[in-house]
Amino acid sequence: MIRFGVRLSLAGGREAATRLVIIATAVALGVGMLLTALAGMNAVGAQNLRYAWLNSAVAPASTSADPMWWMVREDYFRGKSIGRIEVAALGPDAPVPPGIPHLPGAGEFYVSPALADLLHTTPAAELGDRFPGHEIGVIGRSGLPSPDSLLIVIGRTPAELEQLGAQQVTQIMTTDPSDCNGCFIGLNASAMTLTLSVVAASLLFPVLIFIGTATRLAATRREQRFAAMRLIGATPRQISVISAVESTLAAAAGTVAGFGLFLAFRPGLAAIPFTGEPFFTSDLSLNVVDVLLVALGIPVGAVVASWLALRRVQISPLGVSRRVTPRPPRAWRLIPLVVGLVELTYFIGRRPETTNGQITAYISGFVLILVGLVLAGPWLTMLGARVLAGRASRPAALIAGRRLSDNPQAGFRSVSGLIVALFVTSVATGTITTFVANRGEPRTDSVAATSLSKIFWPEDGPAPSVDQIPAGLSAIPGVRSVALVHVNPDRDGWQGVITCAELARLVVFGSCPANAQVAAVAGDLIGRRAFDQTSDDYVWGAANVASADVSRLPILSVVVDTSSQSAFERARTMLETAFPQGRFPASVGEWEATSTRQLVQFQQLANVVMLASLPIAGCSLAVSVAGGLSDRKRPFSMLRLTGVQLRTLRRVVALESVVPLLVVAAVAIGMGFLAAHLFLRAQLGYTLLPPRLPFYLMVTGGLAVSLGIIASTLPLLRRVTGPETARNE
Incomplete structure (x- = not known):
């Protein structure tokens, strides 16, 4: 049966080839995004580990090395942070930081490549005169958290550092800052991993919907073919094998292509300063578990999706003829959504005292709203379809509204991936925009940015x-x-x-x-x-x-x-x-820039989620439209023979696609902004501020691309609904 399944998959004509290509493309996108998320998590850990040595002030004492004077301070240059490490050895066996061959002597220093470039291109009165001595080398990669890190290791005399208030250390810290008690330099890897996980889920959800939609392409014809096989003696297991072979072939090809996409885009991905600093390309690495998880898990998932899509034929060979209108969704689907909103509203004026309490209160509210949106999606689609049908003044709107209201689950399914993306993006954009406006980095033309102060503590x-x-x-x-x-x-x-x-x-x-x-x-x-x-x-x-x-x-x-x-x-x-x-002199703007920069990076990630999800949702809709046209060739052909114009049928198809897309987008964005407002009121006492123009431009542009993808399928109507179709069917 495996050989027969391969033959059906590869020699099934243009329709089978198209289905294989679409499924493989969807799988390739999913694999590429999943690999990027896994590699990003590994990159955060690798980068964070290279921050470890900067925390040597809290390293445990060692009896096997001589002590040295150690002092780490933060300097700035044109808004960029400079890590300034000043050392003085108290013996020949003093520990040496990674990236340099030995400790610099008094009047010597090592610099990172990025800082070396600045020193060579900037007037000494602006930067170089701050650092006593002369350069003797460049810090190697093992001591650099990022290619753009600005670091300098300055050699001083013991007397100088003692006077400056330095402390003695006998060991270079090697513990990851996330696992270190008292470490103050580095990343919160747990928070970064959580953020990347949310981003990965937000990106993968629409891709999984795309894969499921592609699997259902020409579902009616495939169900009829498999039902015919059942009637001549094929067992449910044999049908399952045949459908699994087709899905496995497409998933395997898509998986290989996905690995290729990841490797091709890895250098560009490494340059994205998600943590505030770009990664080295080698940081975006995959371990054996990651590779096996993706290489084996994605094809298995595709087989399961195929089995679920064709489960009616596996139950009964006559299942394809027993088509009835599904029961309409009920209003109970709104319950989680309402409960989530009520929970966030309850904590306004009742903010939990502890951080863990706040995380539990707010995250659970957001999750309830998100789950509620996914559950309520079919009900909202049905509501929009009934409004469309009730206000219809043309046949196209009436037909589209009736069809959507009869089966809103199918209409919502293709765009359900947008729920996560648009909700996450709206929450992030609304929260970050409001926070930055209230507590973020001052304007560059304000006195807070143009003045610096040296405070004598x-x-x-x-x-x-x-x-x-x-x-x-x-x-x-x-x-x-x-x-x-x-x-x-x-x-x-x-x-x-x-x-x-x-x-x-x-x-x-x-x-x-x-x-x-x-x-x-x-x-x-x-x-x-x-x-x-x-x-x-x-x-x-x-x-x-x-x-x-x-x-x-x-x-x-x-x-x-x-x-x-x-x-x-x-x-x-x-x-x-x-x-x-x-502490070195700095401006208020520079002190506030670090947290603001991190927030901006989070917002950029949210924008990536939205910009990637909207076209993917458009592709899902396009595949759904194409599949629907294939399944309805005869009814549409008969309508054309009775005098219905082609443009009317195109309006029907367009409305069936556009209504769910716009309803989902409007509700998800509105709920995202409402959730952000409730969170801001509860946690910070702020009122949500409207996002800036780029957000609206991105939403509009993404929806326009999605609608364009849908429109590209409409020319198929002319080819599949001709008189010959009605005669041959």
Whole structure:
């Protein structure tokens, strides 16, 4: 029977060949996406492991190596983070970080390739003068989390590092940051894996629908053929073998093609900075389990899908003639959807105290809504079809509406893959857009981005005197102002004071309240509430300090406002050189950029899900349309013989496809935005802000592509509904 099944699959004419090609294409897409997701998870782990050595400050003590002074700090250059590691060996057996042959001596440093390029192409006053000594080598790949990593390992004297507050270590950390207690540099691999899993599921769901739809292509004719075999003596097992052979052949070809797609696109995928940094191409690797899981699992899944699609013939050879209108879906399908919305609404004002409690509350609500959308899809399709039929003024709309309302499950099945993609994308877009607008990176033209501050924390040692502030700061071309903020004696932390006369001179940092002499300000003269201030319309509170006493208070910070990136970086370099202790100077925009950048990456992944899913859903619909035309050749041919125009039949087919697509898209996007709003209100107290124009353009463009794919099948009507079809059938 296997040989007979192969013969039927390969020599069954154009119809069989077309079905094999479509199934193989669908499987290739699924395999490629699944491999990408698995390789992405492996890449996150590989990249995270190369962050491990930067956490050596928390490495357990070792008695087999000499100690060394160790200090890791974060520097910035034009918005990019620079990892600055300063070391000093205290013996010949001091541990050596990966990627370099030995520890640099005082006045020497190793740099990553990306930072070396910057040093060679950037004026020294903007970057190079920050790093004492000279370059002696490049850090190798084993010490680089990413090809674009900006890292420098600087050699210092033990006395210098002891004065700077470094600590002694005797071992280089090798534990994955996700498994390390106290590690502060690296990725949350569990969160990344969860995100990639959601992305993979969102991408695979429409592909699986595509595979199932392709398997059902020309289902009626195949059922009739298999039923005829049953009537002449074929057993259910033999029919199962024949259908399994066809599915296995297509799945095997698609699996091979899917591996080829993955390998072809792997270099481009590695360049996507999903974690904030791109991967090395070799990071996107597959282990033996991954390969076997995909190579064996996909064909098995295709066989199961084929068996389910043709299960009526396997039950009875007369099953194909017993066609009745399915029972209409009931309103109970809306229950999970309503319960999910109620759950998210309940937690507004009742946010759980613990992180685990919040995850349980919100994730369960999102899952209930998503499950509810999938369950309610046929009911919503039936509702849309009945509205279409009830308001029909033309025969095409009436026929399409009646047919959809008779079997809404079939109409919804082809586009059900869109539910996950559009819901996930809408939730991510709505949440991230609102969060970034409220707490994200300030605008590039705001004072929060154009000014930098050096704050002198108590743990860094005594605050400097006015004479120690570099006089050359004001002379840098592009520096608009240099301000000193003094410690506020009435408040702890990084709160300071400044005279109202000085604040009036600075202009862009806000103003004093009426009749005040001294203002109570943030150490960086920005504060979270002043992110969007580009003029003097922000009013600080008054301080209980006399104006004459302000200059006698210790200096809390130096704040420099600039009009160009060159001036910004030159001022930073000058401050770092003058004050090498503690945290390096930075802008509020740079401090906020890391979390915002990660959120933007998540949103880009959500956009990828949507852009990939919409065309795939269009392909599923196109295959469904083509299969439906093949199954309805005789009825359509008879309609044409009775005088029904071809354009009317095309409208019928188009409406049967467009109505489910648009209903699903509208409901999924609306529910996604509603769920995002409820989450934002419950967790952060924010009100959902409308997404920006690119989101709507992507949705419109994706739907247009899907509709175009559907339209490409309509010319088939002329060929399959001619008079000869009615006569031959």
